[in-house]
Structures are given as C-alpha cells and as structure tokens.
Amino acid sequence: MKLFTEEDVKRDALQGKTIAVLGYGSQGKAHAQNLRDSGYTVIIGARPGGPSAQDAADSGFEVLTFDQAAERAQLICMLMPDMAQPQIFEDIKDKLKDGDALLFAHGFNVHFGAITPPQSVDVIMVAPKSPGDLVRRQYQQGRGVPCLRAVHQDASGEAAERALSYAHGLGGTRAGVLDTTFAEETETDLFGEQAVLCGGASQLVIHGFETLVEAGYQPEAAYFECLHELKLIVDLMYEGGVDKMYEFISDTASYGDLVSGPRILDESVKDRMREVLKDIQDGSFARQWMDEYKSGSNNYKAMLAKRRAHPIETTGRKLRERMSWIAKSKKARAA
Numbered sequence: 001m002k003l004f005t006e007e008d009v010k011r012d013a014l015q016g017k018t019i020a021v022l023g024y025g026s027q028g029k030a031h032a033q034n035l036r037d038s039g040y041t042v043i044i045g046a047r048p049g050g051p052s053a054q055d056a057a058d059s060g061f062e063v064l065t066f067d068q069a070a071e072r073a074q075l076i077c078m079l080m081p082d083m084a085q086p087q088i089f090e091d092i093k094d095k096l097k098d099g100d101a102l103l104f105a106h107g108f109n110v111h112f113g114a115i116t117p118p119q120s121v122d123v124i125m126v127a128p129k130s131p132g133d134l135v136r137r138q139y140q141q142g143r144g145v146p147c148l149r150a151v152h153q154d155a156s157g158e159a160a161e162r163a164l165s166y167a168h169g170l171g172g173t174r175a176g177v178l179d180t181t182f183a184e185e186t187e188t189d190l191f192g193e194q195a196v197l198c199g200g201a202s203q204l205v206i207h208g209f210e211t212l213v214e215a216g217y218q219p220e221a222a223y224f225e226c227l228h229e230l231k232l233i234v235d236l237m238y239e240g241g242v243d244k245m246y247e248f249i250s251d252t253a254s255y256g257d258l259v260s261g262p263r264i265l266d267e268s269v270k271d272r273m274r275e276v277l278k279d280i281q282d283g284s285f286a287r288q289w290m291d292e293y294k295s296g297s298n299n300y301k302a303m304l305a306k307r308r309a310h311p312i313e314t315t316g317r318k319l320r321e322r323m324s325w326i327a328k329s330k331k332a333r334a335a
Contacts, residue, residue, distance in 0.1 A: 001178070002178075002179065003146075003176035003177065003178055004149070004164060004167075004173060004176065004177040004178075004179075005173050005174075005176055005177075006168065006173045006174060008164065008173070009164060009165065009168045009173060011161070012165050012168075013158050013161035013162045013164070013165040014040060014075060014162060014165045014166060014169070017040070017041070017073070017074040017075050018041045018042075018043060018072055018073040018074055018075070019035055019040050019041065019042045019043070019073055019074075019075045019077065019166075020042075020043050020044070020045050020064075020069035020070055020072065020073030020075070020076045020077065021035075021042060021043070021044055021045065021069075021077045021079055022044075022045035022046075022066050022069060022070070022076065022077060022078055022079060022080060022088065022092070023045070023046070023052070023077075023078070023079040023080030023081075023084075024044055024046050024052040024053070024055055024056040024061075025052060025079070025080065025081070025132070026131055026132035026133065027079050027105050027128070027131075027132040027135070028044075028052075028077075028079035028080070028132070029055070029056075029059075029132060029136070030128075030132035030133065030135040030136040030139075030170075031077065031079060031105075031132070031135070031170060032044060032056070032059075032061060033059065033136060034135065034136060034139045034169060034170045034171055035166075035169045035170065036061075037139070038168070038169040038170075038171075039169075040169055042061065043061065043062045043063075043064060043069050043072060043073060044056040044061045044062065044063045044064070044069065045063075045064055045065065045066040045067075045068070045069030045070065045092075046063055046064075046065075046066070047065075047066075048065060066088050066091055066092050067091050067092050067094075067095050070092035070095040070096065071095040073100075074097075074099070074100055074101065075100070075101045075103060075162065075166070076092065076096065076100060076101070076102050076103065077103045077104075077105075078102065078103065078104050078105075078109075078115075079105055082106060082108045082109060083289075083290070083293045085109050085114070085115060086109060086114045086115055089109075089115045089117075093117075093118065096117070096118060096120075096121050097120075097121075098120040098121070098155075099120070099121070099122075099155065099156050100120075100121045100122070101121060101122035101123075101124055101156070101159065101162050102117050102121050102122065102123050102124070103124050103125065103126060103163070103166060104123075104124075104125045104127075104182075105125065105126065105127050105128070106125070106127060106185070106186065106189065107125055107127075107150065107152075107181075107182035107183070107185045107186035107189075108186050108190075108286070110123060110152055110182050111182045111183050111186040111187075112186070112283055112286040114286075114290065117153065119153070119155065120155050121153070121155050122151070122153060122154060122155050122156050122158075122159035122162060123151075123152040123153035123159075124149075124150065124151050124152065124159050124160075124162060124163040124166075125148070125149065125150040125151075125152070125163070125182060125185060126147050126148070126149055126163050126166050126167045126170065126172070126177075127147060127148040127150075127185055127189075128145050128146070128147050128170060128172060129145055129146045129147065129148065130145040135170060135171070138171060138175075139170065139171035142174075143171065143174055143175065144170065144171030144172050144173065144174030144175040145171070145172065145175055146172065146175045146176050146177070146178065147167045147170065147172030147175075147176075147177045147178075148177070148178050148179075148180045148185050149163045149164060149167055149177050149178070149179055149180065150163070150179070150180050150181050150182050150184075150185055151163060152181075152182045164177060187277070187280050187281055190280045190285065191273075191276065191277050191280055194276055194280075194285075195273045195276050195277075201230075204264075205226050205227050205230065205312070206310065206312055208222070208225075208226035209222045209223065209226045209227065209311075209312045212225065212226065213311070219311055219312075219315040220315060220319060222312075222315075223312060223315045223316055223319060224319075226312075227312065227316065228316075228319075233245055233249075236248055236249075317331075
C-alpha cells in the first residue's frame, strides 16, 4: 500500500489553472475554501438566485452559472448531490474543452453509467474520507483528512498528477492519499453506508432501544444505553481500533462483547451483507435509487418521515435539550 504525502507532490499540475467548483454544499464549500487558501484560482458554479449561490458570494467567490463556470475553467469539479449531477452534466458537457479535467468526489455516476464524459478530457476523483465540515476544520488547524484518488480516464497524460495536486490543495496529503478506482470507491462507499455506518449502525441502535422499551425499561434509560454512549465507543475505536476499546472499557463489558456480540451479529449477518454488496455491484441499488429519485422520491420521503417519528427520536430530542455541551446548531432539527 502506498500512501501519498506532501513529499510526493513533485510539481503542481494545477499551476495556472482555473478551478470551477460546481455546487457549494458541504463538500463544495470545503473544497473551494481550502483550494483558495492553498493559492488556487477558484470560481463557483451554482443555480442563480439560490441559497448556495448567495453563500458562495458572501464568502468572496465569483459565482457563475454552471455552464459559464465550466467554460471558464480547466478543472471542473462535480460536487453537487449525486442525483443532480447527470442533468447538470448535460448542461455543461458542450463547454468542456480538450485537455480539461472533470473531477468527482464520488464515483457513483461515472461507475454506473449515468454520466459518460467525452474521451478528450481527464476524468479523475478525489474523495476525502470525511464530511465537508471536517475537511475544512482540519485544514484550518494545519492538518488534513485522508483522501482517495482515482483516474478513470487520462486524456492529458497527467491526470494522476492533477488529482494529487488537487488532494494536496485540500490538505489531503497531510494525512495521506490512497490510490483506488472509481469502481472500488463507489462500491465500498455504498456498502459501508448501507451495511455498517448508516444502515447497520442505526438499525442496531433502534432494535436495541426497542428491545429494552418493550421489556418495560424507561425510554430515556434505553436511549442513554443504546445511542448516547455509542459515541464514547466509536471515539475509542476511531483513535485506536477495537483493541483500544478493550483497553478502556471494563472487563465485564469486554467479556459481554466477546460472548454476546457473535450471538447478535452471527454469520447469517454476513450472508445478508453479501446480498447487499451484490445489489451494489450489479447496479440493482443504483437503478432502484435512480428510479425512486426520478419518480419524485415519494417512498424515500415516507420512509424517512417514519424513521424521524420513531420514539428513539422523540425521546432523544427531549434529552439533548438538556445537554448544554452540545451546541444548539449541532442538534437535530425538530420533526
């Protein structure tokens, strides 16, 4: 495994280039600000009159329409939500010039064929492994977050160098940049979200909460045990792996982990994980999500509303209001 660091940036492949960041949301805002602070010329592409356009203008950026920004720049960054990208690409594709670079922070649309860039441009990816807010904060503190780099198409002969320079501008080389492919990044990212980080973790928390409440325990006690304290465990694992968790939890908790964990998540869970992975790999999930989005996302909205109305959410909102150490801006919005 090779992790590229600041020492590996032999030359700035983006020197003298104009970078157009299309989309000024969580990732777009962080990328644009970090790149500008690294000395690059950055312009923003956004929908005229929208809140993102105003936010970018308030941050001192020149804001243009998507197609105007793409025409002006030599590196065009597709940083709007996945499902908005195909239509915006249709709006800008005629503005791409031979030798330009088209950059993504997630390989979804290229890998699953929703976007087919022209052969005359570089198609690259730089994917920071954190939310945009942390990408920005780590940069401001003189650090960085790890990034993934991939080259899907090398029209210029320097696509990899361009991607590494971009990651360097984000602060990624301070933490390390790992080479991957669009397929690997996309499939592992979707799997991680669905099976572990979001789908798996949230469902485990909810089942634990429901089990305690159904057994007659107070919802507040169940919330503290199954959700609130999860952060303490995740922080330990983040800092030093599962081994650090064992170092800092009690022997009773460690023994309970070892004898009961495999009872809750047995080998059959891996079978279902493999099913989820297969749906991702063969494109079934992507087609399902694209169809859902195109039809108005009614099923998605209904499922999300039901989840937000779950007793663990109503219980948690009341308890978090008493947690003065959590900034008000960080607390979940009211249902």
